[in-house]
Amino acid sequence: MFREKLISIRKIIKNSFTYENSSKSRIVYGPVLSRRLGYVIGINNIKSKFCSYNCVYCPEGQSKQCSVCIDHCISPYEIYMAVRTKLEELEKSGKSVKYLVINGRGEPTLDSGLSKTIQLLREFGLKIAVFTNSSLIWDNNVQQNLMCADYVSLKLDTVIEDTWYKINRPPRRLDFNAILNGIKEFSEKYQGHLSTATTFIKDMNDNQFEINALADFLKEVKCESSCFMTPRYPASDKNAESPDEEKLQQLQSLLKERIINPLLLCCPENEVFDVTGDFEDEFLGLLSIHPIQVSAVRNYIRSDEDLEKLKNLIEENFIKEIIQDDKKYYAIEDKKRTVSMRMQI
Template identity: 30%
Template sequence: MKYIYGPVPSRRLGKSLGISPIPDKTCNYTCIYCQLGRTTQYTNSREMFFPVEEIIDEVKCALNQEKDIDFITIVGEGEPLLYEGLGALISEVKELTSTPIAIITNGALLSRDDVRKEILEADVVLPTLDAYSEEMFRKINRPFKDIKLVNVIEGFREFRKIFKNQIWLEIMLIKDMNDDVKSLKEIRKLIDQIKVDRVYINVPIRPPAESWVEIPPSNRLIVAQEILKAESIAHFEELLVDSVDRESPPFNQILNILKRHPLRNEQVYTLFPSMSKKEIDSLLDDMKSEDLIEPIEYNNKTFWEFKRSKL
């Protein structure tokens, strides 16, 4: 499958079937914590990257194979609101199934009236808000030049007025960037203006785009939870292991997951219970020799990461 992955387990979305409607690492931000590395297709122009019908054909196929799905999640290796066919895609998926649709987005394009209207049929929208000032926004998310935080927030507010379903906001907390009490209080003020249904805090559990990014200490996370009135998903998602397409060779299965996020050795082992650790190590070594993946040390752990220069 080119556009569909999973289902993957998610704390917020249960058993989630992913749809990726955009080319790899196409985004209007290049966040310092991005687990896909620095943005290579840095753009704020919406495009019809792929035909909607091609994606829908794969969705039909996946729905025939997978019956118990909690959410169909539009996400991808970048920013899904950049896909010009998004509105049509949502409508056509709605015709196929009653499974709820979630969209994971940075939310920048919610500043546009047409984009807000296009996603009204979604059941849950999960945008990101990591900063309260333009300066902090530029330091953490490094948005495309014409994107301003003030317009993004205004877009969130306008979207809230017309969107009747759920908005679950995520805040990525980074040590010494946005985890101090003042920043947390200012972010909370913005959340109060947007009026979201839920707030989640997360931390960069996987190797980030910039190696100097660090996870806040646990005492600051406790304070953050209180101030932001948020639930923490920090450290949780990484414990969950993706399900894979058992039909394809282990080589492809590993590569497909690593294109979406890095994995630790132990996680790769759990994916293939019928293979010995020695066999899996040898497979990983082969992939490394082919220059497809590389080991990265982060937070005292070794991760395998996809080398995006090979795309």
């Protein structure tokens, strides 16, 4: 019954939805090489940067914080069409991915239509992952939405409340204990692959006290792996630095000792991504999520025409070069201007 309903909804969408290709780039990006899942297509289900956190290491800059609401989310049908177009392009280019990852420009669980989006995306036969910041995991509706995914990654940078305020900078109305209890509760019920994700920030959560407390907490969480990483992109707060190499080595030994199945993703790696449609739209779409290393952009350039477009974006001040940790990145110069002019949001 439900399946028949879904098929008829899809028919309606295919027949009635006028889909602008330029919309696709603000909803889907990639394929990109995920540190955990291999090549994936990324999906953004939030219209702008609405997040329940305002992390020091966020590459997106300051959040426009809000609570659970549907007003700032992209409709499941629009997402479905964008993914469909992207996968058609991918097929033509002879590439493939295993996962669709909902992990966009804000917090994906702010979208109350998340389970509907996941159900529509099932048509493509790919696994579906959601990367959440866990802030709303205490909410039963959010848990129900996440149940539909094959892989859920729960952000857990710390189990110490003071550190949580320093790193994730949540609004005061969020209750830290409710979040920790929600993580445990969800892990009991969830049937898919559950993973936690911790980002190490120098002088904040990179010490033995933090790791011991986290390890004790994780003993009560039924997850298959715990991922540990360092900030990958220039952060919104310049003081949010990665621990140095020596410290990371110490942390790695400690993690192996104290935590079951830790995945250490701290080591720098080259960012790998690809373009399947229009270079300019897709490049700006990805840049609207996070800055991209200048050295990695060469993977994006397929022709002299693409190179010319890149030069124009720089000359016209749509994008700029920034430097962090001796690495050069491209970032959007003026998001408002770029988004409105190039992507017609």
